[in-house]
Amino acid sequence: MQPLIDNFGRIHDSLRISVTDRCNIRCFYCMPEDVKFQAREQILSFEEIERFVRVAVSLGVRKLRLTGGEPLLRKGLSGLIRKLSSIEGIHDLALTTNGVLLKQQAQELYDAGLRRLNVHLDTLDRERFLKITRRDDLEKVLEGIEFCRKLGYGPIKINAVAVKNLVEDDVVPLARYGRERDIEIRYIEFMPLDAQGLWDKGKVLLTDDMIAMLEREISPLIAVPDQDHRAPATEYKFADGIGRVGFVASVSRPFCLNCNRLRITADGKIRYCLFAVEETDVRDLLRRNASDEEIAQAIRSCVSDKWIGHQINTAQFVPPPRPMYSIGG
Numbered sequence: 436m437q438p439l440i441d442n443f444g445r446i447h448d449s450l451r452i453s454v455t456d457r458c459n460i461r462c463f464y465c466m467p468e469d470v471k472f473q474a475r476e477q478i479l480s481f482e483e484i485e486r487f488v489r490v491a492v493s494l495g496v497r498k499l500r501l502t503g504g505e506p507l508l509r510k511g512l513s514g515l516i517r518k519l520s521s522i523e524g525i526h527d528l529a530l531t532t533n534g535v536l537l538k539q540q541a542q543e544l545y546d547a548g549l550r551r552l553n554v555h556l557d558t559l560d561r562e563r564f565l566k567i568t569r570r571d572d573l574e575k576v577l578e579g580i581e582f583c584r585k586l587g588y589g590p591i592k593i594n595a596v597a598v599k600n601l602v603e604d605d606v607v608p609l610a611r612y613g614r615e616r617d618i619e620i621r622y623i624e625f626m627p628l629d630a631q632g633l634w635d636k637g638k639v640l641l642t643d644d645m646i647a648m649l650e651r652e653i654s655p656l657i658a659v660p661d662q663d664h665r666a667p668a669t670e671y672k673f674a675d676g677i678g679r680v681g682f683v684a685s686v687s688r689p690f691c692l693n694c695n696r697l698r699i700t701a702d703g704k705i706r707y708c709l710f711a712v713e714e715t716d717v718r719d720l721l722r723r724n725a726s727d728e729e730i731a732q733a734i735r736s737c738v739s740d741k742w743i744g745h746q747i748n749t750a751q752f753v754p755p756p757r758p759m760y761s762i763g764g
Contacts, residue, residue: 438495439734441707441741445694449498449665450491452484453701453763454512458505460533460568462557464598464625465759468569472504473761477702481515483721487699488519490730496697498527500553502764504701507536513547520548529553531594531764535572537579545586553592553621554580555764558605559612567601584616592619592681597640599625606645607652614653614678621668621681626709642684646671649680656680665695691744697737698763705737709762710745710755 439447457472458465479487488499499519506512520528529551530544537554556576558564564573583591595602595609606622613620625639650656656671659679667690668681684690691708698706703718715737720730755762 439697439738441738443692443741443743445692445741446495447695447697447738448495449500449696450488450496451500451502451696451698451763452488453502453504453699454479454484454506454509454515455504456701456761457508458503458533458760459508459535460505460570460572462568462596464567464596470760473702477718479699479701479703479718479721481511481518483703483718484515484699485518485522486721487703487717487730488525489522490727491697491734492522492524493727494731494734497524498529499525500529500531502531504760504763505533505535506530507532507540513540513543513549516544516547516549527551531555533568534576534579535570536575538575538582541579541583541586541588545583545588550588551590552583552588553594555594555596556580556609557595557598557602559608560605563602563605580616580618584618589617590619591616592621594621594623594683597622597624597645599638599640602640603648606640606648610649610653610678610680613680614673617678619670619679619681621683623683624686626685636686639686641687642669642682643687645682649673665693667696685745689744694744697734700757700761700763705734706762707737707741708745709759711742712755713740715740 455478461468519525528549530549531553534554534556557567561573565571580591593609593613609620622645624642646656653673655674657674659670659672662670668683670679670681672679700706703721704714704716706714715733717730717733720733
């Protein structure tokens with residue numbers, strides 16, 4: 436079959452799969468304390484996810500990332516990982532987690548074939564962790580990371596959301612933590628995905644400011660050569676040869692023109708962008724046992740409709756009607 440190419444010539448080979456909208460922490464920039472989650476019958480089964488992935492792979496998808504909500508809340512997740520990792524054509528399978536349940540499930544997930552992890556962690560300070568997440572679970576996250584290192588997971592990356600006037604004191608300590616453990620820290624500029632109206636550009640800790648902090652306190656940074664131009668993060672290595680960091684600069688340096696990603700939400704909607712305001716429903720197709728070609732056509736249609744970019748920095752920007760936890764990280 437023809438690869439998934441949109442009207443701007445971008446080839447899509449990466450799929451992010453949300454397996455649940457539920458979460459066991461409450462990061463203030465993502466969700467309120469009280470949330471009404473989707474009913475269980477609205478969420479795709481593992482069999483439905485597997486079938487969708489097989490069709491997507493036939494169209495050229497080669498990379499998968501499981502997300503949530505918090506994916507480790509989905510019972511039997513290792514079974515899905517085992518199914519997906521066995522699909523011929525999949526070259527990369529990764530998981531994004533907040534890490535709270537990681538120590539409990541790491542061995543089972545590893546045995547199922549998972550090797551790559553991104554752990555969401557904004558701070559190493561217990562009080563600030565509690566302020567951000569509304570949960571006192573920092574120690575569980577750190578224990579989970581250490582356990583995964585001992586098991587042999589790799590690479591392990593840490594995703595840290597950069598909110599101005601909140602996490603400035605965390606930028607350098609996180610980098611030092613990563614340098615000591617061969618973990619890449621990925622700093623993510625605060626994006627308008629909270630659905631609570633909390634975001635404005637003045638609350639974004641910008642990539643250039645974080646680079647300046649790291650160079651002042653640790654070592655100069657050198658851009659990693661021959662980077663995948665389609666990857667969301669721009670990577671740097673420290674000039675002293677110890678460790679690397681990445682920056683997802685969605686606000687200050689949008690990378691839309693190189694995007695190769697599709698998403699499917701836990702309730703079976705395909706999205707061509709994290710900030711999309713429209714979706715393509717495939718849950719109905721899957722549940723009425725539509726043909727593979729019908730599902731493939733839905734995927735092609737979604738890619739064909741993809742816009743040039745999210746326009747965060749323009750007056751035309753419209754926040755997505757779904758919050759981040761409902762879309763999938």
